[in-house]
Amino acid sequence: MKSKIIPIAIGATLGLMATSASAATLDDVKAKGFIQCGVSQGLPGFSNPDDKGNWTGIDVDTCRGIAAAVFGDASKIKYTPLSAKERFTALQSGEIDVLSRNTTWTMTRDTALGLNFAGVNYYDGQGFMVRKSLGVDSALKLGGAAVCTNTGTTTELNVADYFRANKLEYKIVAFEKADEVVQAYDKGRCDVYTTDRSGLAAQRLKLEKPDEHMVLPEIISKEPLGPVVRQGDDQWFNIVKWVHNAMLNAEELGVTSANVDQMKSSDNPAIRRLLGVEGKFGSNLGLSNNWAYAIIKQVGNYGEIYERNVGPKTPLGLARGLNALWNNGGLQYAPPIR
Amino acid sequence: MAVSEQADAAKVALWNNPRFRALLSQAVLIFAIVWMGYEIVTNTVSNLERQNIASGFGFLENTAGFGIIQTLVPYAEDSTYGRAFLVGLLNTLLVAFFGIIFATILGFIIGIARLSKNWVISRLAAVYVEVFRNTPLLLQIFFWYFAVLRAVPGPRESLSAFGLFFLNNRGLYMPAPVFSDNAYIILVAFIAGIFSAIALRWWAKQRQIRTGQQFPVFISSLGLIFGFPIIAFFAAGMPITLDQPELSGFNFKGGMTMIPEFASLLLALTIYTASFIAEIVRAGILAVSHGQSEAAHALGLRVNPTLRLVVIPQAMRVIIPPLTSQFLNLTKNSSLAVAIAYPDLVSVFAGTVLNQTGQAVEILLMTMGVYLIISIITSMFMNWYNARMSLVER
Ligand SMILES: N[C@@H](CCC(=O)N[C@@H](CS)C(=O)NCC(=O)O)C(=O)O
Numbered sequence: 174m175k176s177k178i179i180p181i182a183i184g185a186t187l188g189l190m191a192t193s194a195s196a197a198t199l200d201d202v203k204a205k206g207f208i209q210c211g212v213s214q215g216l217p218g219f220s221n222p223d224d225k226g227n228w229t230g231i232d233v234d235t236c237r238g239i240a241a242a243v244f245g246d247a248s249k250i251k252y253t254p255l256s257a258k259e260r261f262t263a264l265q266s267g268e269i270d271v272l273s274r275n276t277t278w279t280m281t282r283d284t285a286l287g288l289n290f291a292g293v294n295y296y297d298g299q300g301f302m303v304r305k306s307l308g309v310d311s312a313l314k315l316g317g318a319a320v321c322t323n324t325g326t327t328t329e330l331n332v333a334d335y336f337r338a339n340k341l342e343y344k345i346v347a348f349e350k351a352d353e354v355v356q357a358y359d360k361g362r363c364d365v366y367t368t369d370r371s372g373l374a375a376q377r378l379k380l381e382k383p384d385e386h387m388v389l390p391e392i393i394s395k396e397p398l399g400p401v402v403r404q405g406d407d408q409w410f411n412i413v414k415w416v417h418n419a420m421l422n423a424e425e426l427g428v429t430s431a432n433v434d435q436m437k438s439s440d441n442p443a444i445r446r447l448l449g450v451e452g453k454f455g456s457n458l459g460l461s462n463n464w465a466y467a468i469i470k471q472v473g474n475y476g477e478i479y480e481r482n483v484g485p486k487t488p489l490g491l492a493r494g495l496n497a498l499w500n501n502g503g504l505q506y507a508p509p510i511r
Numbered sequence: 512m513a514v515s516e517q518a519d520a521a522k523v524a525l526w527n528n529p530r531f532r533a534l535l536s537q538a539v540l541i542f543a544i545v546w547m548g549y550e551i552v553t554n555t556v557s558n559l560e561r562q563n564i565a566s567g568f569g570f571l572e573n574t575a576g577f578g579i580i581q582t583l584v585p586y587a588e589d590s591t592y593g594r595a596f597l598v599g600l601l602n603t604l605l606v607a608f609f610g611i612i613f614a615t616i617l618g619f620i621i622g623i624a625r626l627s628k629n630w631v632i633s634r635l636a637a638v639y640v641e642v643f644r645n646t647p648l649l650l651q652i653f654f655w656y657f658a659v660l661r662a663v664p665g666p667r668e669s670l671s672a673f674g675l676f677f678l679n680n681r682g683l684y685m686p687a688p689v690f691s692d693n694a695y696i697i698l699v700a701f702i703a704g705i706f707s708a709i710a711l712r713w714w715a716k717q718r719q720i721r722t723g724q725q726f727p728v729f730i731s732s733l734g735l736i737f738g739f740p741i742i743a744f745f746a747a748g749m750p751i752t753l754d755q756p757e758l759s760g761f762n763f764k765g766g767m768t769m770i771p772e773f774a775s776l777l778l779a780l781t782i783y784t785a786s787f788i789a790e791i792v793r794a795g796i797l798a799v800s801h802g803q804s805e806a807a808h809a810l811g812l813r814v815n816p817t818l819r820l821v822v823i824p825q826a827m828r829v830i831i832p833p834l835t836s837q838f839l840n841l842t843k844n845s846s847l848a849v850a851i852a853y854p855d856l857v858s859v860f861a862g863t864v865l866n867q868t869g870q871a872v873e874i875l876l877m878t879m880g881v882y883l884i885i886s887i888i889t890s891m892f893m894n895w896y897n898a899r900m901s902l903v904e905r
Contacts, residue, residue, distance in 0.1 A: 325866035
């Protein structure tokens with residue numbers, strides 16, 4: 174129960190003081206036989222454990238994809254649940270190999286924290302949730318409201334910007350753990366709950382009476398969420414980046430977990446390159462040549478992952494929207510494998 | 512004799528000279544520590560550089576950009592990280608200060624109650640101690656927080672007292688004093704009151720020694736300390752007015768607010784620490800030999816004065832050292848604040864600021880430094896008090 178930030182931060186400090194952390198994450202990962210993946214403490218659709226401790230979600234599937242590419246086995250992962258506040262220190266200190274935890278790509282994080290963002294697996298934006306009984310239909314009518322959110326997030330900064338820009342007063346109540354935010358909001362401590370809109374859809378499911386709450390129309394920020402690695406290890410950065418790209422290319426080329434075996438004998442050169450039938454793309458990453466085959470076979474393409482975890486048929490019920498492929502009116506666009 | 516001994520010493524090889532050897536080993540140790548410190552610093556700096564992590568204390572001047580719910584000094588989103596540090600520090604000090612006062616009072620009451628001859632009272636006190644000492648503090652903090660939130664109504668059904676105080680789940684709203692220019696006169700009168708009370712006490716003591724007559728010092732001191740400022744208040748034309756909270760929109764505006772996060776953290780720290788202080792007080796009282804109170808009774812002192820004038824002063828010498836560690840514990844435990852969104856130093860600075868800037872090394876050094884300084888000051892004060900208490904001993 175006790176907050177982990179201090180131990181982690183001290184660990185990180187000692188780590189930074191004493192080690193000369195080895196740069197080759199791939200070698201470390203291969204030697205220990207699994208990937209240490211930093212995830213949330215439970216955000217349905219993104220990274221969420223069931224009662225048996227099995228993790229699911231699109232962020233989890235990114236990690237599973239990396240494990241499939243590296244080991245040919247998507248299950249070789251250990252998860253480290255992290256609060257928003259703890260996550261970067263955990264990555265900097267080497268406690269985790271990759272952070273896949275609905276984390277927004279911002280300039281500070283990319284440049285001053287020694288981190289690299291390896292892509293965007295969910296394009297999101299920040300929103301507000303209120304009780305329907307409040308009778309508010311726009312965020313501009315929230316002047317004077319008490320707002321619950323998580324510390325250590327972009328959310329905390331965006332909400333400050335938004336209220337300041339619109340000359341509205343507000344009281345921010347910022348908790349370290351998401352569960353406490355949900356509980357405090359549910360108990361009436363705040364008028365508003367703000368976070369990424371995907372997060373609102375997920376956390377709303379945890380409220381006592383989800384139907385009594387609504388999400389306001391305003392989207393007040395850009396929240397490109399994606400996996401993060403440490404700077405200074407280009408090989409590992411490439412692997413994480415291309416795992417994501419392989420999932421997108423697979424969807425674009427119509428390769429799914431169900432048809433990937435037949436697709437191996439496809440005549441389409443792009444598919445043949447993706448599945449390692451032609452070329453040596455895997456070895457350029459330091460991996461075997463059927464790296465992408467393993468990802469698609471065991472985890473699926475991006476579209477499958479989306480539909481399974483957050484899509485319209487799941488409790489979150491999020492339409493593809495911005496996250497549709499570029500040729501379908503969305504923003505998801507992967508460089509070609511060639 | 513002395514001369515020949517010195518001559519002997521001179522003959523002994525330098526290497527076998529105990530003084531020289533002692534100095535040498537000290538020098539080697541100091542060198543090793545300094546060298547280790549140097550290695551740690553240079554290694555850290557080069558690691559940070561290699562990992563491209565920003566370093567240095569320049570970030571303290573950057574804009575913080577986030578809001579804080581409780582600020583004792585002016586702070587806004589465009590204030591600096593340095594300012595946020597100050598806000599967090601003051602919030603920590605605030606809760607620790609009141610926590611220490613309340614926990615001490617409650618702890619003394621419970622500790623004395625445990626020794627009560629009344630069976631029900633002493634059992635109740637024992638149950639209190641066992642329950643609160645043996646459950647994790649974090650759970651207690653959550654318990655009080657959500658209990659407080661559940662017990663009080665929302666803003667639109669606020670409870671009110673005299674139309675001045677309002678209570679709802681956003682906080683306790685109180686009128687705030689507004690000082691105009693000549694309000695300082697009241698402060699001057701207050702200080703004058705304190706000094707005259709001290710003088711009065713001294714005079715009463717002299718008189719009692721001379722004549723044996725007692726003077727009602729306590730009541731008259733109260734009169735002086737509060738009477739002077741009240742007279743000054745009216746004489747200066749009532750320079751303090753009240754800013755009253757008023758319902759507007761979502762909630763009350765104006766006045767002062769005590770947020771539920773502060774109230775429940777203070778409650779939890781007080782109740783938890785008081786259970787330890789109660790045990791310390793009980794042990795301290797039991798350590799005073801029974802003969803002391805028997806002697807006092809024989810002199811005709813009743814139970815209360817015996818406790819106040821004979822037992823407690825002697826027990827204090829046993830109580831103060833462990834009491835100091837409880838004060839330090841309370842201060843450090845206040846860092847659990849982040850769990851319920853109270854913006855203390857750890858939450859604001861070692862939490863949000865660390866996360867926004869990523870400068871773990873600098874921020875943790877500063878945070879640990881602050882706790883170290885608070886602890887040292889508390890210990891020094893308590894040591895001074897302890898020394899004073901033991902001087903009273905005859
Ligand atoms: N995307 C934002 C916010 C991320 C965030 O922490 N969101 C919260 C609220 S949705 C969360 O993930 N909570 C789940 C948890 O802490 O386990 C960021 O990167 O700063």
